[in-house]
Amino acid sequence: MSGTPEMTEKAKAPSGTAPNAAPSPRYEPAVSKREKTIAPRGLRRAFSLDDFEAAARRYLPKPVFGYVAGAAETGRSFAANRSDFAAIGFVPNALQGHVDRSQKTTLFGRQYDRPFGIAPMGLSALAAYDGDVVLARAAAERGTLAVMSATSLTSLERVASEAGSRWFQAYFPGDKDRVLGMTDRIAQAGFETLVVTVDVAVNGNRETDLHNGFATPLKPTPRLAWQGITHPEWLWNTAFRTLRTHGMPHFENLDVDRGPPILARDLIRSFSGREQLKWDHVEAARDRWKGNFVLKGVLSPRDVERARAIGCDGVIVSNHGGRQLDGAVSAISTLPRVLDAAGDMTVMLDSGVRRGTDVLKALALGAQFVFVGRPMLYAAAVAGAPGVRYAIDLLSAEIDRNMALLGIAGTSEMTQDLLAMPDVGLSHRMTTGQHP
Ligand SMILES: Cc1cc2nc3c(=O)[nH]c(=O)nc-3n(C[C@H](O)[C@H](O)[C@H](O)COP(=O)(O)O)c2cc1C
Structure with a gap:
C-alpha cells in the first residue's frame, strides 16, 4: 500500500547511515514490523489524524458528528489548543541519528509502548458501534490505554x-454517599x-448541538430520522446493530x-449536582480509592x-478539548506553570494533540503522558478497532520519525533545550497566566 508511514520510511535511508550505505540489519522502519499499518476501508485517504475528521463527517449524521467535533461558544479555547502547539x-x-528508537513509557508502574493514550469520550457508542469496547481493545492491542468515560453507554x-x-x-455529583457508592462500584469492576473530571460543573455551551438539534436526552425528531436515512452506513452498522445486539x-x-x-425524558438525577461537587467530596473518594487517583481538567497551579x-x-x-469554558487557556500553554506545584505527582495532558510533534513538545515541557480525543473516536466510527489501531x-510513526529528526533515541531525552519557545504570545501567557 502506498503512502503509509511504513512504506514511506522504508524507501528512505535509515537514520544514522550514509544515504548509499547498506541498511544496518538493526534498522527498523518507522512503524515496526510487528505493527504492519494497513489503512482500513473508509480511511484509505487518511494520512494523519487531521484527515480522520473528513471521513467521520461523511459517515456520521450531522448531529452526531457535530457533538463529537463541537467546541464551546466561539471556539477560542479549541483554536488555542492548536495554535499554542x-x-x-x-x-x-x-548528526545524532539513532537506529533504535523507543517510545516506551512508564506510567504508575506500568510500561506502555506509546507515550499517548485515548481520552475519555462520552456517548462513544452512539458514534461508533460498541465504541467503548472498541477504543479500549484497540488501545490495548497497540500497547497503550483508553480511559473509559462516565457518560458511556x-x-x-x-x-x-x-x-x-x-x-x-x-x-461525581456533589453527594458524598453517591460518590462513595460509585467509587466502590468502579473498584469492584477491577479498575486500577x-x-x-473537575471541569464540568455544568455542561459547556455548545451551540453546534443547538443548531443541529442534538440534545441529551436524544429527541427522536423527523430531522434526526432524515439524518439517519441519509447516512445509511451509520444507520445499519451502528444504530440498528446496537439496538439489535445490545438493546436501547x-x-x-x-x-x-x-x-x-x-x-x-428525565435524566435530571443522573446529571444533577455537579455544581455542588467540592474538594471535600473528591478527598473522600481519594481516601476510599486504593488505586491511582487522578484529577482531569485542571489548568492552574493552585x-x-x-x-x-x-x-x-x-x-x-x-x-476538555475546548468544550467547556470558552477562553480557558490551552493545556500546553499552562503546562510549565503547573509543574512546580505538581511535585512528584504524574502530570499528563490532553487537548489539541494531533501530531507526533505535539506529543514530543508536551513531553519536553514536562508531561509524562498525553491523551488524544476526537480523532480516535472518528477512527472508531468509520472503521471500528482497525481504524483506531491505524490512528x-x-x-506513533510520526513520533518515531520526529525522534529521528531531533536526534533522540527515547522519549525521556525530549527536554526543553530541544524547543524554542516564542518570545511573545505563548510565553507571555505562561508567565502571566493571561489569555489574550
Ligand atoms: C465527544 C467527546 C466526549 C467527551 N466526553 C468526555 C467525558 O465523558 N469525560 C471527560 O472527562 N472528558 C470528555 N471529553 C473530553 C476529552 O476527554 C478530552 O479532554 C478532549 O477531547 C481532548 O481534546 P482533543 O479532542 O482535542 O484531543 C469528551 C470529548 C469529546 C470530543
Missing part, C-alpha cells in the same frame, strides 16, 4: 472484563486508575445503579497544589 519550535540535534463492568480496561473517568443504550455509569436510556494536598497521584492538564500507528 504550533507556536513552539524545535531546535534539533544534528456500555456498562463499566463489561468494558473491564471484555476489553481489559483499567482506567475509568468519573463524573480512577480519573475524576442507557447511561450505565453515572451512578451506583444503571442510569436511564438515552431517550428518557488546583494542582490542592490535588497534591489531598493525595492525588496525578493530574491531567486539560481544557495509533500513524501517530
Whole structure:
C-alpha cells in the first residue's frame, strides 16, 4: 500500500547511515514490523489524524458528528489548543541519528509502548458501534490505554472484563454517599486508575448541538430520522446493530445503579449536582480509592497544589478539548506553570494533540503522558478497532520519525533545550497566566 508511514520510511535511508550505505540489519522502519499499518476501508485517504475528521463527517449524521467535533461558544479555547502547539519550535540535534528508537513509557508502574493514550469520550457508542469496547481493545492491542468515560453507554463492568480496561473517568455529583457508592462500584469492576473530571460543573455551551438539534436526552425528531436515512452506513452498522445486539443504550455509569436510556425524558438525577461537587467530596473518594487517583481538567497551579494536598497521584492538564469554558487557556500553554506545584505527582495532558510533534513538545515541557480525543473516536466510527489501531500507528510513526529528526533515541531525552519557545504570545501567557 502506498503512502503509509511504513512504506514511506522504508524507501528512505535509515537514520544514522550514509544515504548509499547498506541498511544496518538493526534498522527498523518507522512503524515496526510487528505493527504492519494497513489503512482500513473508509480511511484509505487518511494520512494523519487531521484527515480522520473528513471521513467521520461523511459517515456520521450531522448531529452526531457535530457533538463529537463541537467546541464551546466561539471556539477560542479549541483554536488555542492548536495554535499554542504550533507556536513552539524545535531546535534539533544534528548528526545524532539513532537506529533504535523507543517510545516506551512508564506510567504508575506500568510500561506502555506509546507515550499517548485515548481520552475519555462520552456517548462513544452512539458514534461508533460498541465504541467503548472498541477504543479500549484497540488501545490495548497497540500497547497503550483508553480511559473509559462516565457518560458511556456500555456498562463499566463489561468494558473491564471484555476489553481489559483499567482506567475509568468519573463524573461525581456533589453527594458524598453517591460518590462513595460509585467509587466502590468502579473498584469492584477491577479498575486500577480512577480519573475524576473537575471541569464540568455544568455542561459547556455548545451551540453546534443547538443548531443541529442534538440534545441529551436524544429527541427522536423527523430531522434526526432524515439524518439517519441519509447516512445509511451509520444507520445499519451502528444504530440498528446496537439496538439489535445490545438493546436501547442507557447511561450505565453515572451512578451506583444503571442510569436511564438515552431517550428518557428525565435524566435530571443522573446529571444533577455537579455544581455542588467540592474538594471535600473528591478527598473522600481519594481516601476510599486504593488505586491511582487522578484529577482531569485542571489548568492552574493552585488546583494542582490542592490535588497534591489531598493525595492525588496525578493530574491531567486539560481544557476538555475546548468544550467547556470558552477562553480557558490551552493545556500546553499552562503546562510549565503547573509543574512546580505538581511535585512528584504524574502530570499528563490532553487537548489539541494531533501530531507526533505535539506529543514530543508536551513531553519536553514536562508531561509524562498525553491523551488524544476526537480523532480516535472518528477512527472508531468509520472503521471500528482497525481504524483506531491505524490512528495509533500513524501517530506513533510520526513520533518515531520526529525522534529521528531531533536526534533522540527515547522519549525521556525530549527536554526543553530541544524547543524554542516564542518570545511573545505563548510565553507571555505562561508567565502571566493571561489569555489574550
Ligand atoms: C465527544 C467527546 C466526549 C467527551 N466526553 C468526555 C467525558 O465523558 N469525560 C471527560 O472527562 N472528558 C470528555 N471529553 C473530553 C476529552 O476527554 C478530552 O479532554 C478532549 O477531547 C481532548 O481534546 P482533543 O479532542 O482535542 O484531543 C469528551 C470529548 C469529546 C470530543
